[in-house]
Amino acid sequence: MNQLIRCLNCDEIFLKTPYDQSPEYKYVPTHPSEPVRSIERDDFQDFLIKHRRHPLEYLEIIEDSFISEKVYSEPVKIAYFKATNGKESFVIKKFRERIDEPLKYELIPGDYSLKCLGIEIQSEEITKQLRMEFKKPPFSPTQISAFPKLYRRIVGTVDTKNLERVSEESSHALEIYYKMDDVSLFYLLRNCRNLFKGKEYSNIEEFINRHKDDGVLLLKARYKIQITERAKTRKAAISAVVVAEAKKMIKKE
Ligand SMILES: [Zn+2]
Numbered sequence: 001m002n003q004l005i006r007c008l009n010c011d012e013i014f015l016k017t018p019y020d021q022s023p024e025y026k027y028v029p030t031h032p033s034e035p036v037r038s039i040e041r042d043d044f045q046d047f048l049i050k051h052r053r054h055p056l057e058y059l060e061i062i063e064d065s066f067i068s069e070k071v072y073s074e075p076v077k078i079a080y081f082k083a084t085n086g087k088e089s090f091v092i093k094k095f096r097e098r099i100d101e102p103l104k105y106e107l108i109p110g111d112y113s114l115k116c117l118g119i120e121i122q123s124e125e126i127t128k129q130l131r132m133e134f135k136k137p138p139f140s141p142t143q144i145s146a147f148p149k150l151y152r153r154i155v156g157t158v159d160t161k162n163l164e165r166v167s168e169e170s171s172h173a174l175e176i177y178y179k180m181d182d183v184s185l186f187y188l189l190r191n192c193r194n195l196f197k198g199k200e201y202s203n204i205e206e207f208i209n210r211h212k213d214d215g216v217l218l219l220k221a222r223y224k225i226q227i228t229e230r231a232k233t234r235k236a237a238i239s240a241v242v243v244a245e246a247k248k249m250i251k252k253e
Helices: 039-050 123-133 141-155 182-195 199-211 234-252
Strands: 003-007 012-016 056-061 079-084 089-095 104-120 175-179 219-229
Touching: 012 039, 012 104, 079 104, 123 141, 123 199, 141 182, 182 199
Parallel strands: none
Antiparallel strands: 003 012, 003 056, 056 079, 079 089, 089 104, 104 219, 175 219
């Protein structure tokens, strides 16, 4: 299991992984007795030396709190996870600037939450799917371009709180797919009656039923990671107040 260790004096952290014990990382030809050494183990010793006589504590990593800003497969990205010492919460920022650099961890006292930036429909995919499924008899170009516009207008005001999340994992952690709610479905069908007549209407109704639960009619919500940082220590908080007071006094003069 990974162990997260924090220096209370410096607010620096070290993530100790099981690989610290695994001597398979670095080939060191100058040490014939020990030709292969683990880089991580040396890093941990460096950490212990640097923070000698400083109070250290273990932080517990909060399960399932890992989130990253970019597509999972991209190697250079910023990721966050949560940890706690039992009393306070922390956000750990994990990043590397270049692919060949080791990962860095930064401790941020506080918490993160996800803020919804908006809900989108999959407009292009819907148009493509309509064209593909209804070649014969075709919908008119006006109908094909009007349908996504109608759908966007209807779901424009829904709140993700009222939507059911689709369990399939998106390749992007900050994009989440939802099913449209029953109220939206009702209005969509009702409005389609003005746009599609007779057989066309039953075609579009079937199309909606086919694609609302796992197809192109899923709604895509974009999220942003919002970090709420608290003042690092009492000392830092006090000095921030002092600075603010000093600024006020300067203004008055
Ligand atoms: Zn320290």
